[in-house]
Amino acid sequence: MIYIKNLLKNLGDFSLEDINLDVQDGEYFVLLGPTGAGKSVLIECIAGLHKPEKGEIWINGRNATGLTPEEREVSYVPQDYALFPFLSVKENIEFGMKIKKYSKFEINQGLKKMVNLLEIENITHRNPSTLSGGESQRVAVARALAVKPKLLLLDEPLSALDPRTKQALWIELKRIHRELKVTTIHVTHNFEEAISLGDRIAVMNEGKIVQIGTPGEIFRKPKSMFVAEFVGADNLFKGICTSKIEDETSRVSINGVSMDVFAAAKKDGECYVSIRPEDIVLSKEICKCYADMNMLKGKITEILDKGILIKVVVDAGIQLSVLLTRRACLEKELSKGDSVYVIFKAMDVHLF
């Protein structure tokens, strides 16, 4: 569907380098990265708003590299929505259909469909300047989808919204995508947004794609320190692979603390490990430990209320963060200064 090969775009002090990307038909693809990573520039290149210096962009089996934006059949929703202020909501949605010379009947049908799909029946007569952030967002998406694009590009569509509206629109975007199955590339710097929306995610940093994978892969198996930190891996350590115990299990030493790590690919010498805080169990009593389990003894140094979850920090030679439900925390009667056993599976330790 979308195929990007060796794309290079130089913008003076910033450049996109060696971008290779393959987005499947009907896929909801998320470009994730910090501000200044080049996500917006990349989708602007796909939309035809920037001409790349090198590389190719293929859309729907057609080489679109030299095509102007209007020839690409790609709709684009910028971060600030850019609703035309001199047109009403209805006229905004009709704009593209009129430009593309749809018949009156088609325009009416298209408008009706979009208005129903995005549930904006009550605001069609209004001027964009009177709309709330969430409403503007819906209108911008309606306007973009009304021209039946082959590809929908969303640039940080939710970043300007308050948390509640944002949550509601996550679900909306997912539903709309399910109904229309239009291939979508969504740019965000918010990891939760990426994980809950994306079929696949590409993580970008400093103009490069650093990892592409399903949300699960990005979340559990970050390939670099940058991705691990960006996806909020709390327990991230630099260690040394000391010995290989079995075929697929290695031992890693971090500041003198040893743990077993399940890793198909063998690593020697310096390495990084990460353990998701929710994959760790705390126990006040010593447990019967299986071969594929790690158990470390430590002391609770901090208990932080995170709302739904409680974060417990344990010093076990290394600082480990553990996420527990409020209930689990109460049942175990954990408090600061308590001695606890930190238990996690060798399989839950990600080595890279």
Add this chain to the structure above:
Amino acid sequence: MFKGIFGERVFKAATLATLIFFVLFFTGIIISIIFYTNPGEVLKILFSAEVLFAIKLSLITATITAVISIIIGIPAAYAISKTEFRGKSVVDTILDLPIVVSPIALGAALLVFFNTPAGIAIEEHGIKFVFVVSGIILAQFTVVSALFIRLMKSSFDSINPRYEDVARTLGCSKFQAFFKVTLPLAKNGIISAGILTWARAIGEFGATVTLAGATAMKTETLPIAIFLSLATADVEKAMTVILILVCIAMIALIAIRKAVGRGWLI
């Protein structure tokens, strides 16, 4: 210096005092003209053939000048605002020259140009400019068009390029995006810049007198009527024409405020 609330008050008083001085200065000048003239005489002069001619000529030439400035100025201003090219800063400086250079110098330059072979050829085979009405329009255009471009440039600068980007992805060609999105967005800017350009053209004197001359009932615009009246020591007439010019200026300024105040751009 002057700390605390006392300092704040002194600062406010000092800045307001200069503002009041300024306003009094200008209203004083205008009121002195009103006192100097006698209403009966003003009406008589106002409806004299010469003054009516000057009003008509000024309105027609300034309107043509404003229209030409708008037609040429909008694409030029768009280019300098939205297009990147080499030597842009040089072009930008050249655009400022007609605003900064004295109009009489521009008029003299035009007069010299029409004495060069190219200028003579235009005069002989094209349109005559020297000492005729078309010269007034050319002189006004030379002085005010750059002002229009400057004003339009800032208007285009303030338009978020995202609007055009989105229009392009919705199927607009570059031309369609310009006509269907950028121009409507710049509408208020065009109206106010157009009115200001028109008003400046009405008041233009230096270049006009140099290129088109000051011939009564021929190339006599309102400012030239003032000049001719003062030259013949007809102060009453000069004052009447000044009042007309002040009225036109007031109407133009009110129109701009209305146009901009209603809108969403500036």
